[in-house]
């Protein structure tokens with residue numbers, strides 16, 4: 001953060017956590033969708049100074065010091081391509097996203113939790129293939145049994161989703177508070193669908 005410290009703070013300093021910047025790879029795809037690849041404005045400004053990124057979009061607000069003023073970047077693209085790990089992260093959010101924020105047994109979206117399809121005590125592991133979103137009442141009803149033993153049908157068999165499947169799900173459950181300048185990079189077909 002050496003460079004950033006040379007930028008004096010302002011009377012109306014820009015708050016930490018405000019003005020996040022969407023980070024695109026050199027191919028203009030977001031580095032990550034879930035979670036969305038965002039930098040703090042400080043990191044974005046620093047990367048501009050280090051010449052590591054191109055500025056694609058800007059906020060109206062500027063950072064100023066005695067000898068320069070610069071609009072805060074809202075979208076930047078890396079100048080060097082970072083090879084992507086194309087397997088989505090095994091996270092709670094991604095798992096809920098795969099299952100559409102609905103219980104795989106009854107379809108309810110209330111009090112969602114996670115269920116080991118094959119219970120741990122029967123050798124079930126914690127993986128994309130063995131964890132599903134389940135409401136707490138189905139979870140309770142199923143107890144430590146397999147779906148077969150509990151006579152509870154699943155809407156679909158759990159599998160590891162591809163990035164593209166999660167992206168498609170993500171369009172149904174868009175993250176809140178998207179800056180307008182990000183939309184073009186996130187959902188290229190958003191206008192075609194509406």
Ligand SMILES: [Zn+2]
Pocket residue numbers: 103104105106107108134135136137138139
């Ligand atoms: Zn349920």
